[in-house]
Amino acid sequence: MMSSVLTASLCGLDAEIVRVETDLAQGLPYFALVGLPTMMVKESKERVRSAISNAGYDFPMRRITLNLSPADTRKDGSHFDLPMAVSILAAEDLVDLDGYEDAAFFGELSLDGSLQRSEIGAALVLGLKEKGIRKIFLPEENVPELSLVDGVEFYGARGLRSVADHLNGYNHIEPRVYEGAYSLALSEPDMTNGDFSEVKGQERAKRALQICAAGGHDLAMTGPPGAGKSMLASRIVSILPPLTKAEALEVTKIYNIAGNLRDKNRLIQTRPYRAPHHSISYAALIGGGCVPMPGELSLAHRGVLFLDELPEFERRTLDMMRQPMEDGYIDLSRVGYRNTYPCDFIFIAAMNPCPCGYHGDPEHECRCPESTRRRYIGKVSGPLLDRIDLHLDIQRVRYSELSGAGRAVSSAELYEGVMKAREMQRIGNGERDGRTVLNGDAGVEPSEERLAMDAGAEEALRRAHLVFGISARRSAKMKRVARTIADIEGSGAIRAEHMAEALSYRQKEEAEL
Amino acid sequence: MATENIVIIERDDERFPESLRAITDAPKRLHCIGDVSLLRAKSVAVVGARRATDYGRWAARTIGRRLAESGVCVVSGMAEGADTAAHIGALEGGGKTVAVLGCGIDICFPTGNKKLKREIEEKGLVVSEYPPGAPGGKFTFPRRNRIISGLSAAVVVAEAGVASGSLITAEFAVDQGREVYAVPGNINRLLSAGANKLIRDGARPLVLIDDLLADLGAGAKYAQNDPTDLAEEERAVFNLAKRCGEVTIDEAASLLMRSVASLTATVTLLEMKGVLSYEKGRFFVP
Numbered sequence: 001m002m003s004s005v006l007t008a009s010l011c012g013l014d015a016e017i018v019r020v021e022t023d024l025a026q027g028l029p030y031f032a033l034v035g036l037p038t039m040m041v042k043e044s045k046e047r048v049r050s051a052i053s054n055a056g057y058d059f060p061m062r063r064i065t066l067n068l069s070p071a072d073t074r075k076d077g078s079h080f081d082l083p084m085a086v087s088i089l090a091a092e093d094l095v096d097l098d099g100y101e102d103a104a105f106f107g108e109l110s111l112d113g114s115l116q117r118s119e120i121g122a123a124l125v126l127g128l129k130e131k132g133i134r135k136i137f138l139p140e141e142n143v144p145e146l147s148l149v150d151g152v153e154f155y156g157a158r159g160l161r162s163v164a165d166h167l168n169g170y171n172h173i174e175p176r177v178y179e180g181a182y183s184l185a186l187s188e189p190d191m192t193n194g195d196f197s198e199v200k201g202q203e204r205a206k207r208a209l210q211i212c213a214a215g216g217h218d219l220a221m222t223g224p225p226g227a228g229k230s231m232l233a234s235r236i237v238s239i240l241p242p243l244t245k246a247e248a249l250e251v252t253k254i255y256n257i258a259g260n261l262r263d264k265n266r267l268i269q270t271r272p273y274r275a276p277h278h279s280i281s282y283a284a285l286i287g288g289g290c291v292p293m294p295g296e297l298s299l300a301h302r303g304v305l306f307l308d309e310l311p312e313f314e315r316r317t318l319d320m321m322r323q324p325m326e327d328g329y330i331d332l333s334r335v336g337y338r339n340t341y342p343c344d345f346i347f348i349a350a351m352n353p354c355p356c357g358y359h360g361d362p363e364h365e366c367r368c369p370e371s372t373r374r375r376y377i378g379k380v381s382g383p384l385l386d387r388i389d390l391h392l393d394i395q396r397v398r399y400s401e402l403s404g405a406g407r408a409v410s411s412a413e414l415y416e417g418v419m420k421a422r423e424m425q426r427i428g429n430g431e432r433d434g435r436t437v438l439n440g441d442a443g444v445e446p447s448e449e450r451l452a453m454d455a456g457a458e459e460a461l462r463r464a465h466l467v468f469g470i471s472a473r474r475s476a477k478m479k480r481v482a483r484t485i486a487d488i489e490g491s492g493a494i495r496a497e498h499m500a501e502a503l504s505y506r507q508k509e510e511a512e513l
Numbered sequence: 514m515a516t517e518n519i520v521i522i523e524r525d526d527e528r529f530p531e532s533l534r535a536i537t538d539a540p541k542r543l544h545c546i547g548d549v550s551l552l553r554a555k556s557v558a559v560v561g562a563r564r565a566t567d568y569g570r571w572a573a574r575t576i577g578r579r580l581a582e583s584g585v586c587v588v589s590g591m592a593e594g595a596d597t598a599a600h601i602g603a604l605e606g607g608g609k610t611v612a613v614l615g616c617g618i619d620i621c622f623p624t625g626n627k628k629l630k631r632e633i634e635e636k637g638l639v640v641s642e643y644p645p646g647a648p649g650g651k652f653t654f655p656r657r658n659r660i661i662s663g664l665s666a667a668v669v670v671a672e673a674g675v676a677s678g679s680l681i682t683a684e685f686a687v688d689q690g691r692e693v694y695a696v697p698g699n700i701n702r703l704l705s706a707g708a709n710k711l712i713r714d715g716a717r718p719l720v721l722i723d724d725l726l727a728d729l730g731a732g733a734k735y736a737q738n739d740p741t742d743l744a745e746e747e748r749a750v751f752n753l754a755k756r757c758g759e760v761t762i763d764e765a766a767s768l769l770m771r772s773v774a775s776l777t778a779t780v781t782l783l784e785m786k787g788v789l790s791y792e793k794g795r796f797f798v799p
Binding site for chain 1: 563564566567593594623624625702703704759761762763766773774775777778779780781782784785787791792793794795
């Protein structure tokens with residue numbers, strides 16, 4: 001009397017197929033669960049026993065051995081309830097698995113036998129699909145959020161009884177299959193954080209953000225309080241191209257695992273914009289915990305990470321960001337776990353020029369001694385700032401500008417330039433893993449042809465080397481930024497004006513100030 | 514710090530500057546590192562507040578540079594803010610500069626100026642009346658101000674608040690019969706109050722740097738930095754900066770009806786030509 005049922009367990013972002021095997025043998029009633037279950041999985045025994053009884057079946061009065069195979073990996077989560085119950089019923093011949101040997105099951109059971117929505121449903125489904133599973137029995141409430149997963153039959157069940165009835169051939173559950181799923185949210189930019197036209201008189205900053213969005217560059221803004229740094233940064237999502245389907249699923253998976261799905265029944269369809277407070281611990285930022293969970297870096301994957309008041313962050317915390325930012329992923333190792341989470345985002349940092357915030361402000365007097373100011377700026381390590389492509393000083397807007405002399409450029413106009421640049425990059429840089437390679441992507445070297453400069457641009461860069469003391473390393477960065485600007489303007493070669501504009505975003509040395 | 518290259522000049526040494534020997538309370542000896550001949554060069558002191566504003570720093574730096582370009586040695590105190598800017602300006606102008614310290618000559622105060630101090634030791638002169646190793650005290654810094662003014666033909670106060678040490682230098686200068694210039698500032702700004710008061714009390718307002726050079730007989734090396742090889746749009750931006758003083762890119766873009774992007778490019782090109790400076794979101798004619 002043996003049965004086996006498929007399910008999955010998560011390790012990091014990936015799922016591993018787990019076979020739930022049940023053997024019923026003669027002997028005193030006993031329920032043994034093996035295969036490295038964590039405490040949470042061990043508790044399943046009690047839920048499964050009650051759920052089976054309350055679904056109207058007799059719990060087998062025999063020696064039950066339940067094995068979670070492969071037995072050498074840790075199993076965690078409450079979603080093992082359903083496969084365990086089905087496996088027991090199948091071993092007792094109470095359900096017939098004929099035709100569903102290749103189906104997978106997951107879901108947490110209540111004592112009354114009903115199924116609860118699984119927080120990690122999307123992650124499990126995506127993992128199972130990757131492993132070739134095409135039929136999945138799962139809690140009914142999980143089905144709507146999977147509308148972007150095509151080619152899989154979803155059997156959304158209300159409880160254990162309806163699963164059993166379906167398997168036994170009556171009260172058929174109509175499987176839900178999403179084909180060629182289309183979502184409106186994935187075709188338009190996300191305007192939830194507002195439109196750039198609402199920010200008056202910061203046209204230069206908007207231009208810088210457009211360059212960031214177009215080429216995936218990082219940006220550091222320095223300016224006094226009230227200049228609108230966070231207001232500007234948050235609106236960058238309105239000019240970023242919408243997530244692709246694959247990206248939406250990738251991001252949903254991360255949020256699933258972090259238990260952060262804001263809108264319970266939906267997948268994440270907009271680019272994440274994460275702005276953690278500066279009191280954040282390093283574990284919350286890069287990820288951690290005894291079972292390592294994704295941190296803010298990973299939650300910002302495919303989106304934007306905004307750190308306001310950069311020098312207020314703990315230096316150690318900031319320094320931890322450097323490696324993951326370069327690699328695009330983060331490795332978290334703990335006893336028995338080694339999880340890798342992706343973290344590829346646009347990094348935007350904002351800081352005040354000094355502790356009081358008014359250094360260089362024409363209307364307020366700065367009260368900070370020079371040494372205090374230097375110490376404040378020095379809290380952010382050089383290597384971190386060095387990784388940032390664009391550096392921008394911004395000023396508070398005078399009232400006359402606020403009240404509207406000039407016209408404020410809108411997100412729609414900026415978005416047009418971003419999309420043009422993305423298309424240029426798609427053609428010029430090509431694609432990798434289904435994504436356009438962006439000029440700001442760390443690990444990728446743009447081709448010689450793409451970085452071709454006309455004589456004027458060459459001359460500008462040469463002068464910059466002499467006048468501003470731009471190092472070779474910086475000039476490589478400047479070329480990338482100039483390339484993005486040329487892409488926005490639709491130019492094949494980098495021209496002098498593109499290079500000159502890029503150079504205006506150079507990092508200024510303290511000596512230059 | 515190597516102590517062997519310190520030159521000690523006693524008051525009766527012939528290298529000891531006459532102008533300094535003449536003042537009351539002249540120092541007994543000077544400890545020097547660098548080009549000792551600068552003690553007798555034609556010099557002007559440029560001093561100002563430590564917590565100088567951008568304006569004050571700009572003024573000190575520009576005056577320092579223009580003086581250096583005209584062959585006048587710039588004397589200052591190597592303090593934070595305006596003093597530092599004056600030294601940097603002088604070095605930029607390819608000229609000579611003298612730093613008078615209020616502590617032992619082997620001590621760098623403020624410590625952030627180590628690089629600057631080394632550069633002045635190489636290209637100019639660092640002077641102190643205190644023996645090597647002497648820590649600076651509350652009174653030593655104001656006291657060395659008499660040497661700053663004593664070494665100079667004139668004293669320029671670039672920016673000073675009401676209780677600024679620069680006012681002490683100005684006072685010494687008056688006692689020693691030196692001409693005092695003060696850079697005027699906004700009358701509602703605390704950090705300009707000191708300099709403005711000096712003007713009220715009889716200091717010469719420094720309205721044109723050329724005036725200062727003319728008074729010194731140094732003559733303007735070149736009239737006003739007015740470059741000729743500018744393209745049309747560059748000329749427009751340059752003229753705007755000259756007319757308005759400090760302008761942000763946004764303001765300039767709307768005034769000249771050009772896109773922010775292309776204006777940014779023009780400003781950077783002009784910056785590389787040395788015609789404009791761009792700092793903290795604003796550009797101006799240096």
